[in-house]
Each structure stands twice: as structure tokens, then as C-alpha cells.
Amino acid sequence: MDVKAIRQQFPILQQEVNGHPLVYLDSSATSQKPASVIDAVNNYYREDNSNVHRGVHTLGTRATEKYEGAREKVRRFINAKSTAEIIFTRGTTTAINTVASSYGQANLEPGDEVVITQMEHHSNIIPWQQVVKKTGATLKYIPLQDDGTVSMEDVKKTVTSNTKIVAITHVSNVLGTINPITDIAKVAHDQGAVLLVDGAQGAPHMQVDVQKMDCDFYAFSGHKMCGPTGIGVLYGKKELLEKMEPVEFGGEMIDFVNLYDSTWKELPWKFEGGTPIIAGAIGLGAAIDFLNEVGMDNILEHEHKLADYAMKQMRTIDGISIFGPEERAALVTFNLDDVHPHDTATALDAEGIAVRAGHHCAQPLMRWLDVTATARASFYLYNTEEDVDRLVDGLLKTKEFFGNVF
Template sequence: MNVNDIRKDFPILDQQVNGKDLIYLDTSATSQTPLVVIDAMTEYYQSYNSNVHRGVHTLGTHATEGYEQARMKVKSFINAKRFEEIVFTRGTTAAINLVARSFGDMIIEPGDEIVVTEMEHHANIVPWQELAKRTGAELNFIPMEADGTLTKDSIEATIGDKTKIVAVTHVSNVLGTINDIKSIAETAHNNGAYIVVDGAQAVPHMTVDVQDLDVDFYAFSGHKMLGPTGIGVLYGKSELLDEMPPIEYGGDMIDFVDLRTSTWTDLPVKFEAGTPMIAEAIGLAAAIDYIREIGPETILAHEKELADYALSQMKSLEGIEIYGPDSRAGLITFNLTDVHPHDLATALDSEGIAVRAGHHCAQPLMKWLGVSSTARASFYIYNTKEEIDSLIESLKRTKEFFSYEF
């Protein structure tokens, strides 16, 4: 993989911020978008902008073909068994909420257990909190080790015969922990429970095979995998989606509407009320093509090399606290002694370096870490070791500045 050639595909990287060359280290929040994705969406708007599934005219047919071809590409990309198992949503958050509101309300009863972890993004905690409130279920947490990992013993000790749903992230957006989803799914199923996976930080960076993992539901977002904002995917086993009621109504999701009753159409459109994200789906398809051309394993290897290099460089700095395991995804969350993460991020931004600062939509995890917020640098296919060197030098200068006694 030639990173310099890849960078040419991302026009946003060819700019200066505060008089410095942009170094973008915030992909875990939102990845940048290659020209092929921008061009695919522009072509839709310029050449065949029309609604889908309704008109029989040429533009409508072309739009429908583009939209449904995108669904087929997602199916193939995560190795779903059927195209009906791919539901387009507004993003990971919307996908998880759909499962909690529809499937959760359908199966959860008072006294049941919902199991999550403390490393979850708010999008994979709050919907289950609300489900527990609505139904009288109990919310339990798989305890983490000191480095932010889960052990098989703790997983098996937490998931029991009262557990109905296990909701867990594939990759932590703060710690970089890569959870063994296949093993967790097996434990859940052995106890008669279903597993819901937040894959927002996994699908862009590694091969995900939902059949091999044997997950019941898997959610991810387009904007974290080189695609546009405003679109995500919910994968669900077809036999489960078939049983679930829709939670939004109107538009193309109906089969027949009478004055007082209505019936719903087949999967997956049953869950796609209103005009769908047509241009966004077409952009997501282009992003999948781009990722496939590079290869998920190549992407994972590049990110691991960057993360390992960054870890080794950061550990040589005095007064730095690094969170998460040594074996991790391509992100590093950290704090500098006596420097607030927001001050740190502002100082780095003054040198053209974009990192994340805050609680990363993971306040329970921040509490577990014993901090209010952290800084995070996250890497992708367009990042280089030279950029990490620049980050390290900027961290040194920032530490020196805040250590100076005026």
C-alpha cells in the first residue's frame, strides 16, 4: 500500500490549518472522504436524481438500481446471507435504537437481564437503559480488566440464564480494545440470549464476517468508513427481522393502507420509512469499493504499524498517561499531566494537528478510568509515521509550554 498515492485521493488533506499542513488524526470520529465517493454522489445528483422504488421512468429506475446495488455491496462486504438482512439507517445510533425499540420491546420482560460493558459508546448504553426502564429488566455490566479488556471468565460469569440481550462494541472507540465477538456470541447463545454488536469502529478497519461471528444484529456507520454522513447499516438475521415490528411508519414501508388499518411490506424496506438516503447509499457503495481495492487486511496491518509506532514514541514521553491495552486498534487515548485535554487539543490544532478531546460519548468509561476527559489520536489509511513524529514533537512543545511558570 502506497500511502502517498492514497493521500492524493483525499483533497481535504491538501490544505493548511493555522499555517501548517493538516495532520488529521480524528478518523474514529469521522473519516475523510475520497474523490471516488464524492464523484459517485455528485453523479447521482447531476445525472439521475430521483426517488426509488416508486417511479417507472428512466431516472427512477436508475436510482433504484443504484440504491439496491449498494445494499448488495454491503451484504457481500460483511458476508450476510441475504440482502433482506441489510437495513439502511441514519447511522449506528439509529440502528441500535431500532433493535432496542423493536426487538427489545418484543422479547424483554420484567426480571430479564440486558448485559453490556462499561466501555460502550453512549449509543450502545442509553437505548438499553431506556429499554430496562420500560420493561422492568435489569442492566448488568461485564467487568473489565485493568487494561480495559474482557476475559472469558468474566463474560461467562456475567451472562446467565436470565440474560436476554448482550450488547457489546466490537472495537472500543476510546481504549482501542478489540473484543472477541465470536466467543461472546457463543456464550450469549449458549444461555439463550441474543447479541447486538456496535461495529462502528470495526467495519472500516478489518474484515467483518457476520455469519462467522454468528451475531444476531450488527450496526455500523458510513461516515467512519470513507463514506458520507447520514447513513448507516443494521444487519440482522432475517428470521429475527421478520418477527420485528417497524418503529417508523409511512412512505414505502407499507404494503396496503386502509382508513383505519395498514400492513407492512417485506424486508428490508419494512424498516426504511420515508424517502431513504439514496445518494448516501450510493456513496457508501463507492466507499466499500475503495476499501476492497486496498484490502481490509492491508488496512489493519497499516493501522497496527502506526499504532505500535505511536505507542512506542508516546511511552518515551514524561508525564503522559496512555489508556487501553498494548494490543489495540489504530487509536491511542491519552492525557498529559496537568494539561486539560481541551487545552491540549487546542494547542495541537494551532500546529495543524486534529485530535479529539472530551469524553468521547463514553462517560461511564471515563468514570471507570478516573478522569473527566481524554485526548485521542486515531489513524487510518491516509496517515503516516511522519505525521506521528509531528504529533510527538507537538506534544513535547505543549508540555513544555504548560509547565513553564510565568
């Protein structure tokens, strides 16, 4: 992997911030976009702008071909059986809410269980809190090990014959924990439950094979994998999606509309009410082309090396706490002793280094860690060991500054 050549394809990385070359370490929040993705979106608006599916004119045909072509790219990217299983959404949050509102409300009743973990993003907690309130089901949590992982023994103890849905993140956005999805799927299915995977931090960084995982639903966002904001994907097994009712109603998703009743289009369009996110889908297709050209295995290998290097270098700093397991995805969540994470992030920004600070939409996990907030450096295919060195140098300056202040 020629990271230097890859970086040249990202216009935003060529700038200075506060007088320093930009070091962008916030890809878990959103990734940067290569020129090919920016061009794909611009070209759609410049040359092909039209609504899809309805028109028979040339622009409508071209737009539809690119939109549905992007769906096929997604299908191949995650190895789904059919494009009927690929639903375009606004993002991971919308995808999870669709499953909770449609599948959850139709299939849960008092005495049933939904099982999740404390490492979940709020987008994979709140929808289940709401659906169990409406249905009378119970929300249960798989306990975490001391290092922020889950043990299969605890999974087997928590998932019971009363469990109807297991919803778990592929990769924790705070701890970097990579969960054993295939093993969890087997436990869930053995108990008659379905498995939803929050893939927001998984799909951008590693090869995803939904058939091999045997997950029932997989949700992810385009903007975390070099694509535009406002576009995401819900994968669902066809036999489940066919039984589910849509959650948004209007144009595009209908078959016949009568005065007092209506029928829906076939999959996947029955879940895509209204004018779809056409430019976003086309941009996501271009992002998939870009990632495939680099190679997902190459990206994963590069990021593992970078995460290992970052952990090693950051541990040379006195008074730093690092959260999460040794084996992790490409992010490091940490705190400097006696320095608030927001102050750390502000000081690093003065050096041109972008990190995230706060609760990372994971307040239950913050309470489990016994902290109010943390700082997080997250890496992607365009980051280098030099970026890590800049981070470490910035943290040493931050520590020195606040040490002198107090």
C-alpha cells in the same frame, strides 16, 4: 499499501491548517472522504436524482439500481446471507435504537437481563437504559480488566439464563480494545440470548464476517469508513428481523393501507420508512468499492503497525498517561500531566494537528478510568509514521508551553 498514493485521493488532506500541513488524527469521530465517494454523491444529484422504487421513468430506475446496488455491496462487505438482512439507517445510533425499540420492547419482561460493558459508547448504553425502564428488565455490566479488556471468564459469569440481549462494541472508541465477538456470541447463544455488536469502530478497519462471528445484529456507520454522513447499516439475521415490528411508519415501508389497519412490505424495506437516504447509500457503496480496492487486510496491517509505532514514540514523552491495552485498534487515548485535554487539542490544532478531546461519548468509561476527559489520536489508512512524528513533536511543544506557563 502505497499510503502516499492513497493520500492523494483525499482532497481535504492537501490543505494547510494554521500555516501547517494538515495532520488529521480524528478518524474515530469521522473519516475523510476520497474523491471517488465525493464524485459518486455529486453524480447522483447531477445525473440520477430521483426517488427510488416508485417510479418507472429512467431516472427513477437508475437511482433504484444504484441504491439497491449499494445494499448488495454492503451485503458482500460483511458477508451477510441476503440483502434482506441489510437495512439502511441514519447511522449506528439509529440502528441500535431500532433493535432496542423493536426487538427489545417485544422480548423483554421483568426478570430478564440486558448485558453490556462500561466501555460502550453512549449509543450502546442509553437505548438499553430506556428499554429496561419500559419493560422492567435489568441492565448488567461485564466488568473490565485493569487494561480495559473483558475476560471470557467474566462474560460467562455475567451472562446467565435470564439474559436475553448482549450488546457490546466490536472495538472501543476510547481504549482501542478489540473484543472477542465470536466467543461472546457463543456464550450468549448458549444461554438463549441474542448478540448485538456496535461495529462503528470495527467495520471501517477490519474484515467483518457476520456469519463467522454469528452475531445476531451488527450496526455501523458510513461516515467512519470513508462514506457520507447520515447513512448507516443495521444487519440482522433474517429470522429475527421478520418477527420484529418497524419503528417508523409512513410511505415506502407499507404494503397495503386500509382505513383502520395496514400491512408492511417484506424485508428490508419494512424498516426503511419514508424517502430513504439515497445519495448516502450510493456514497457508502462507493466507499466500500474504495476500501475493497485497498484491501481490508492491508488496512488492518497498516493500522496495527501505525498504532505500535505511535505507542512506542508517545511513551518517550515524560508525564504522559496512555489508556487501554497493548493489543489495540488504531487509536491512542492519552493525557498529558497537568494539561487539560481540551488545552492539549487546542495547542495541537495550532500546529495543524487534529485530535479529539473530551469524554468521547463514554462518560461511564471516563469514571472507570478516573478522569474527566482525555485526548485521542485515531489513525486510518491515509495516516503515516510522519503524522505520528508530528503528533509527538506537537505534544512536546505543548508540554513545554504549559510547563513554562505554570
